[in-house]
Amino acid sequence: MIAIHQINKTFNKGNPLEIKALVDINLDLKENSFHIIIGANGSGKSTLLNLLAGNIFPDSGEILLNNKPIQNVPNYKRSRFIARIFQNPVIGTSPDLSLLDNFKLAASRTHSKKLWINNSLVFKKKVIDSIASLGTGLENRINQPMSSFSGGQRQALSLLMATFDDLQLLLLDEPTAALDPSAAKTVMELANKIISERKLTAIMVTHDLRHCIDYGTNILQMQQGKIVRTINTDKKKDLTPGQLYAYFEDEK
Amino acid sequence: MQFYLTAISLALALSGLAWGIFLTIKIFNIPDITTDGSFTLGAVVSAVHLSNGGSWPVAILLSIIAGCLAGMTTGIIHTKLKVNALLSGILVMTALYSVNLLWLGKSNLPLLQTDNLFATTNPIFSFFNYQFFVLLLIVVLLFSKLLFILKSDFGIAMRATGNAEEMAQAYGVNTNKMKIIGLAIANGLTAFSGSLITQIQQFADINMGVGIVIAGLGSVMIGEAIMHFIGRNGIAAKLLGVLLGCILFRCVIAFVLASGADPNLLRLITAGIVLVFVGLANFSFKKSG
Numbered sequence: 001m002i003a004i005h006q007i008n009k010t011f012n013k014g015n016p017l018e019i020k021a022l023v024d025i026n027l028d029l030k031e032n033s034f035h036i037i038i039g040a041n042g043s044g045k046s047t048l049l050n051l052l053a054g055n056i057f058p059d060s061g062e063i064l065l066n067n068k069p070i071q072n073v074p075n076y077k078r079s080r081f082i083a084r085i086f087q088n089p090v091i092g093t094s095p096d097l098s099l100l101d102n103f104k105l106a107a108s109r110t111h112s113k114k115l116w117i118n119n120s121l122v123f124k125k126k127v128i129d130s131i132a133s134l135g136t137g138l139e140n141r142i143n144q145p146m147s148s149f150s151g152g153q154r155q156a157l158s159l160l161m162a163t164f165d166d167l168q169l170l171l172l173d174e175p176t177a178a179l180d181p182s183a184a185k186t187v188m189e190l191a192n193k194i195i196s197e198r199k200l201t202a203i204m205v206t207h208d209l210r211h212c213i214d215y216g217t218n219i220l221q222m223q224q225g226k227i228v229r230t231i232n233t234d235k236k237k238d239l240t241p242g243q244l245y246a247y248f249e250d251e252k
Numbered sequence: 253m254q255f256y257l258t259a260i261s262l263a264l265a266l267s268g269l270a271w272g273i274f275l276t277i278k279i280f281n282i283p284d285i286t287t288d289g290s291f292t293l294g295a296v297v298s299a300v301h302l303s304n305g306g307s308w309p310v311a312i313l314l315s316i317i318a319g320c321l322a323g324m325t326t327g328i329i330h331t332k333l334k335v336n337a338l339l340s341g342i343l344v345m346t347a348l349y350s351v352n353l354l355w356l357g358k359s360n361l362p363l364l365q366t367d368n369l370f371a372t373t374n375p376i377f378s379f380f381n382y383q384f385f386v387l388l389l390i391v392v393l394l395f396s397k398l399l400f401i402l403k404s405d406f407g408i409a410m411r412a413t414g415n416a417e418e419m420a421q422a423y424g425v426n427t428n429k430m431k432i433i434g435l436a437i438a439n440g441l442t443a444f445s446g447s448l449i450t451q452i453q454q455f456a457d458i459n460m461g462v463g464i465v466i467a468g469l470g471s472v473m474i475g476e477a478i479m480h481f482i483g484r485n486g487i488a489a490k491l492l493g494v495l496l497g498c499i500l501f502r503c504v505i506a507f508v509l510a511s512g513a514d515p516n517l518l519r520l521i522t523a524g525i526v527l528v529f530v531g532l533a534n535f536s537f538k539k540s541g
Contacts, residue, residue, distance in 0.1 A: 053422070079424035086418065094416040097408065105408050109423045113409040115401065145485065162422075 001201055002029040002052070002169055007061035007071075009047055009225075021047040023225040025061070029169070034195055034202045036212050038248075039222035045205045048222070049173050052203065054078040065168065080110045083162035085191070087174040089154035092162075095147035099138070099157070102146055103127045106161035130160050134190070152183025156190055163194050170195065172204035176211075184208075188215065209244050212236075221247060257384060259506035263499040264387035265448040266467055270498040271398055271491065272441035273468030274475075278490070279402070280414040280434045282330070285341040285465050287442050289348030290322040292461035294443025296352045299456030302366040312369070312447050319443020320436040322348060327432030352458055359458045368451050383452065390448070394441075395491060401437075402487050410434060411487075442468075463519060470526040471498035477533035501525065 004027040011019045022044045029035060037045045050056045052063065054075035063071040065081060086092035093102055104118050124142075131139040134156055138149070146154060155175060162170065175191060176184035192215050195202045204216065212219050219236060221229035229247060231239060269291060276284040294315040301311040322344055329340040353359070370383045401407045412420040413430040420427050450456045475497030479489050508521050 055421075074426075075421045076424050076426045079422055084422045086422075091416060091418050092422075094412040094419055096415045097411055101408050101411075104405060105412050105420070105423050105425075108405050108409070111424075113406045113425065115404045115406045117400065117403050118405060 001031045001066060003027070003062075003064040003067075004052075005062040005064065007048075007051065007058045007063070009051065009056065009058050013059075020225050022051070022058070025225075025227060027220070027227065029201055029203070031201055032199045033218060034192075034200075034216040035204070035218045035220055036216040037203065037205045037220045037222060038207070038209065038212060040248075042224075043222040044225040045222050046173065047225075049171050049203065049205055052169070053082060053084055053171055081168040083109065083165075083167040083170050085155070085158055085162055085170070085172040085175045087177050089151045089158055089178065092158040093146045093154050096145055098143050098145055099131070099149075100124065100127060100142040102157070103130075103142075103161060103164060106164045109165045109167075130164065131157070134160070150183070152179050152186060155179060155183070155187045159187065159190055159194060163198060163200070168201065170200050170202040172202065174205055174207065177207065191215075209241060209248070212244055213239060213241055219244075255506055255510055256503060257381065259502040260499055261381075261384050261387055261452070262449075263502035264384075264391050265452055266445050266471075266502070267391050267495050267498050268394060268441040268448070269445035269464065270468045270471035270475075270494050271394065272438035272445075273465070274472045274491070274494045275434055275438040275441070277469070277472060278414075278476075279411055280431060282337045282414070282431065282435070283341070284323075284326060284337060284435060284438060286322055286326045286344045286348075286435070286439055287341075287465040287468060288461040288463065289345035289352070290319045290439040290442045290461075291446040291449075291464045292352045292456075292458065293318050293322055293348055294446025295450035295456040295460055296356050296361075296446075296458075297443070298447035299361045299363055299450050300355055302363050302368070302451075303361060306367065308367050308369040308451065311367075311451075312444065315443045315447035316440045319446070320440040322443070323435035323437070323439030324432055326439070327435035330435075331428040331431050349458070356456060356458060360455060361457075362455045363450070364454060368454070369448070370451055387448070391495065395495065399488055399491055402491070463522075466522055466526060467498075467501065470501045470522065470529070471495075473497070473526060473533065474500055474529045477529050480533060 004025055007022055007025040009022040011021055025048065037048065039045050047056070051058055051071075054073055054077070058071050061071070062069050070078060094105065097105070107123065127142060128139045131142070136153065138153060138157070149157065172191060176187050179187060188211060194200070204211070206212070217233045217236070219231040220227050269287065273287065276282045297315045297318045298311040301314055302308065326340045326344045329335050329343060330337045335343070370386060372382050402411065409420060409425045410430055412423070413425055413427045413434070417427050446461065449460070471494050475490070475493030475495070478496055478500075479485065479493035482489075504525050505518070505522060509515060509518070513521060
């Protein structure tokens with residue numbers, strides 16, 4: 001579905017601060033697969049995610065979505081098929097807009113923003129039903145500004161928002177890094193539920209090795225801009241935290 | 253009484269400018285001071301068109317278009333050339349001074365025998381203040397149009413652009429284009445105010461825009477303070493607050509001048525009034541937060 005061919009990305013080229021962020025990356029994401037990327041800081045995980053999102057563009061190589069090259073399509077156009085969850089829930093939602101207005105924006109991810117007020121009761125009902133699925137009673141507060149909700153609530157809402165409209169690929173950038181352990185667990189369970197129920201293709205960057213054991217179909221380990229280890233579904237089943245930890249120690 | 257009616261009329265004429273400043277500073281989070289230039293630009297374009305025998309609807313339309321182009325220029329300099337927003341505004345404002353002078357041909361152009369939005373010969377209108385009601389109608393129209401835009405899907409994308417830019421991009425908003433459009437609308441509104449003022453006072457002056465940005469900023473700040481005290485934070489309340497702020501601001505200035513203050517101190521007094529309201533707002537925010 002999404003294929004990455006020979007991607008290279010170097011920051012500060014030809015300058016003493018040159019960083020080879022990604023080197024000859026090849027990756028093939030099958031439909032309905034959930035890839036988890038791990039790796040130390042500076043290993044290229046975020047660069048890879050930003051390349052897929054269209055925030056930065058590769059120096060060479062191709063990103064193919066259903067065999068169509070998209071590596072030069074900017075982020076606001078890739079939103080038609082790619083949705084994102086940010087590390088910081090404050091970035092992933094608009095604090096001054098009401099909960100309902102945030103969902104209105106989310107619902108227009110795949111099309112142009114029209115001069116039209118969405119007063120549809122069907123839409124409102126859909127938003128309320130979606131929020132009610134969290135079971136936290138937030139559906140009664142849809143006219144409150146997003147800033148009145150906690151980080152955990154906002155991250156859970158941003159998951160609903162990102163997947164409100166159709167999507168082909170979901171990118172999650174350390175979605176629980178800014179949350180307390182209990183909120184982190186709630187958000188990860190929700191993400192996993194949405195991804196498996198909706199049969200989404202997803203990529204998640206994480207530093208939490210526990211996530212690699214509990215979630216996802218594949219694990220990719222990155223090191224110095226390269227994918228150094230791929231653990232596929234069948235091998236992943238037998239993986240223990242001890243083994244995973246040992247892989248990480250190898251790096252040093 | 254007539255004194256305050258004049259102050260309120262002035263405030264209504266300046267409401268476009270105040271809403272323009274509100275758009276840039278509150279919705280887009282961009283400190284844009286193209287305002288001083290685009291306000292005069294609006295006045296100059298209308299004045300030149302009217303003094304050449306043109307009609308007022310065309311004059312107003314040309315002024316708005318000119319203001320939009322000025323705002324777009326600032327927006328393009330800011331987003332495409334990556335120049336700081338404040339500096340982009342200063343550059344365009346400075347350049348506009350020469351453009352305005354060139355267009356006007358001299359530093360002051362009287363508009364005595366020309367067409368004018370506020371001129372009427374119909375006897376029906378002689379019973380009440382025609383100018384005031386025309387302005388009131390304009391403000392109602394502007395308010396409803398702006399409210400419609402800001403509540404639409406397009407407007408929500410605008411508000412997200414200034415509020416959470418990365419998120420807006422992830423949801424399909426071309427934020428650079430949005431900022432250019434926003435600055436165009438804001439300066440179009442400002443130029444519209446310039447056109448109205450020049451028709452009210454029946455002359456255009458090259459210096460009429462100098463320091464006018466404070467009138468808009470003051471209105472926005474006062475409006476924010478008012479709505480904070482009332483406890484309303486919806487987008488309609490915010491727009492209404494700016495209008496009330498604009499009216500209150502003009503009335504306070506009128507009151508100060510009527511009480512015998514030296515007109516030469518007007519700018520000092522204006523800055524003082526804005527400072528008092530900003531200070532009051534921050535003080536009460538701190539207390540309640």
